[in-house]
Amino acid sequence: MSGALPRHSDQAPRALGTVRHFARHQTIFAEGDSALHVMLVIHGMVRSCRNFSDGRRFIGAFYASGDLFGLERNEAHISSAEAVCDTTIVHYPAPDWRAPVQDDLCTRIFNAMMKSIEQTSGHAQLLGRLSALEKLAAFLLECSARSKIPNLLTLDMPRQDIADYLGLTVETVSRGLAQLRRDGTIALLSARQLRILNLPALRGIND
Amino acid sequence: MSGALPRHSDQAPRALGTVRHFARHQTIFAEGDSALHVMLVIHGMVRSCRNFSDGRRFIGAFYASGDLFGLERNEAHISSAEAVCDTTIVHYPAPDWRAPVQDDLCTRIFNAMMKSIEQTSGHAQLLGRLSALEKLAAFLLECSARSKIPNLLTLDMPRQDIADYLGLTVETVSRGLAQLRRDGTIALLSARQLRILNLPALRGIND
DNA sequence: CGGGCTCTTGAGAGCTCTCAAAATCGGTGG
DNA sequence: CCACCGATTTTGAGAGCTCTCAAGAGCCCG
Numbered sequence: 001m002s003g004a005l006p007r008h009s010d011q012a013p014r015a016l017g018t019v020r021h022f023a024r025h026q027t028i029f030a031e032g033d034s035a036l037h038v039m040l041v042i043h044g045m046v047r048s049c050r051n052f053s054d055g056r057r058f059i060g061a062f063y064a065s066g067d068l069f070g071l072e073r074n075e076a077h078i079s080s081a082e083a084v085c086d087t088t089i090v091h092y093p094a095p096d097w098r099a100p101v102q103d104d105l106c107t108r109i110f111n112a113m114m115k116s117i118e119q120t121s122g123h124a125q126l127l128g129r130l131s132a133l134e135k136l137a138a139f140l141l142e143c144s145a146r147s148k149i150p151n152l153l154t155l156d157m158p159r160q161d162i163a164d165y166l167g168l169t170v171e172t173v174s175r176g177l178a179q180l181r182r183d184g185t186i187a188l189l190s191a192r193q194l195r196i197l198n199l200p201a202l203r204g205i206n207d
Numbered sequence: 208m209s210g211a212l213p214r215h216s217d218q219a220p221r222a223l224g225t226v227r228h229f230a231r232h233q234t235i236f237a238e239g240d241s242a243l244h245v246m247l248v249i250h251g252m253v254r255s256c257r258n259f260s261d262g263r264r265f266i267g268a269f270y271a272s273g274d275l276f277g278l279e280r281n282e283a284h285i286s287s288a289e290a291v292c293d294t295t296i297v298h299y300p301a302p303d304w305r306a307p308v309q310d311d312l313c314t315r316i317f318n319a320m321m322k323s324i325e326q327t328s329g330h331a332q333l334l335g336r337l338s339a340l341e342k343l344a345a346f347l348l349e350c351s352a353r354s355k356i357p358n359l360l361t362l363d364m365p366r367q368d369i370a371d372y373l374g375l376t377v378e379t380v381s382r383g384l385a386q387l388r389r390d391g392t393i394a395l396l397s398a399r400q401l402r403i404l405n406l407p408a409l410r411g412i413n414d
Numbered sequence: 415c416g417g418g419c420t421c422t423t424g425a426g427a428g429c430t431c432t433c434a435a436a437a438t439c440g441g442t443g444g
Numbered sequence: 445c446c447a448c449c450g451a452t453t454t455t456g457a458g459a460g461c462t463c464t465c466a467a468g469a470g471c472c473c474g
Contacts, residue, residue, distance in 0.1 A: 433459095
């Protein structure tokens, strides 16, 4: 771990970092930018957001004075950060996640937590911005990624669980699967087993 | 940090932990249970969920073979975990977050990440299970918690940002605020400033 | 005073939910 | 092996909520 954070950020948050100002609407970092810094809001407000190709936008969080943001597991930022109003932040060099000792306990748990943040954040985007059919497609692709046989899925959970995971009702889940079947995108071997017939089409549902 | 995780969990994940079996539908831990262990799924599937008083349920994640779960910032689990089907897990003693050195870099970042997980997870629940008015009420309470003057809110962001944060449209946000105003729950001093007139009522919208 | 942006309000369409019932599946006992 | 039972899943019809489209009102700034 090569980076450093101040030891007493409440008392002297600016001591070891660089102070920066951003005007209203200014971009602090964009999706894909390398994640070299961890940032602390001193004054103002920051929004963390993702823009989709179809014009939809998703805001994952607002950060106000005292909030830390910009931590990433990988080298690139997964979402952009923009100043909502005139904002002052301090940024510190980001810790290096590819730590010297690969099996270090710290690193191991860090990775589990980072993965959890990414997954939860992705789940929130799904819940906030997708239609029922889009949610279902995303869910099937998620299952597919876990499955050993790529195009053959076994759903361990009942429809009610899928519904509660996607923020839908059982009936809507069922209707969605029926529609995908009618479209020839999937084939239902049984209620809990299905085959993906047209992977590009399934992917295409969410662009 | 008093806990330990195996150094080579892929090769011998059971070495330093305790193996446990759970039958279908069995509860692994419930909301509020003390978070004493970190768990790794060996075989089967686990769902992490919250049950609401009105019968609604929210599933935050499914964990399959190889997934780690049960990490918590505080002493109590924030959601319950249940076996979707017959499942085998290994559990390890949880790291002690109230680490010996309070200002340890590791601990400092852990806390920021844990907070982020909790917030994102709460956001996902909001997006997945609440109606427009409930989302808006939750958002105002969130802002209120940040505000210095408890009942007087200044919204730094435009309606579009609120909409993109809550998974709604600008119009629905506007209509929601209008409804709260009609109900006498809030008063709009200007578009960006409002006063909470009836805090219990605002809280009551989400039980 | 004018122009652009933000916010509000209205009307209608569309999507998802609710309620209800039929169909299918899985397990159990005869 | 078959019949039965409960749980799960599917399907249908209608209601309700949120979105879309459109227009008007309010506000800031030049």
